[in-house]
Amino acid sequence: MIPLIKREIVEKKKMLTEEEFIEGLSVAQSLPGVMAVNTACFVGRKVEGMLGSIIAISGAVLPSFLIIMLIASFFLQYRHLEIVQNFFRGATPAIVALIAGGVADIGKSALDDWEDLLIAFFLFSLVIFLKLHPLWIVLIGGVLGIARKK
């Protein structure tokens, strides 16, 4: 999606220079949260301040918002049908595979060494076995990062 955004904003509309865009993008990507929202937020802000931010984020979110509402209103009417239930029963294993694939994929680039891997495994166990609230995982991960000075 990034090349698409870049073409519109940098090359066609010339709202930001290439350097401004790349620099902002690297910061927006390093922050937690949804990438599309983070990117829209900083581009909007650079161009038109707070109002620009709000407009850009609305633009980024609105399409999926409308589509989901449309789908949800149909789905809530038909979800009890057996054919719909069986569809989801079949799709769930694929979803699990999709997320597991994401873990392997992103893990390869995000985890640098066995120490990272060990910490990820430790944090995973905290949620699964000790039923820790996921929010703690984010905090503990961050604090461990400070402690390791990496």
Added chain:
Amino acid sequence: MAALPLIEKEVVDTYQWLGSSEFLELVTLSELTPGPIGINCATFTGFKVGGVLGAASATLAFCLPSILLVTLVFHFLSYFKENAIVQHFLRGLRPAVIALMAVAAYSLAQKGIKDWFAILLGIASFVFLFRKKTDPIFLLLLSGAIGVIWYR
């Protein structure tokens, strides 16, 4: 995707807006629809609980932390980029994000994979995704269609 365990905890356990099988359906639908999965989940849950207004407020609430954080960070950009503690904290989030994604996969598997055929479908999907680079949306639809035929 890393936000899924958090969403599940609050939406299913704490507030009981959705049952756990509904949550499974929600994740599948969000994955099938274009757009960020976290936002799709928020919109869907909000719509189910409170109609259009619910969908709007849930979506807004989901975006708000990002908006505040990005605005704050870009306001203090020079300070942020040079501050070692902030950088180390963000670096430390990487293993945490991976862990949370793994939790999401684990908990969905626990709830949604209940018979040997589902295990087979899961393994086959994984192989197709990784070895054949099959398009995820196509794979989901195919897997769902197989479910319709098999579980009839």
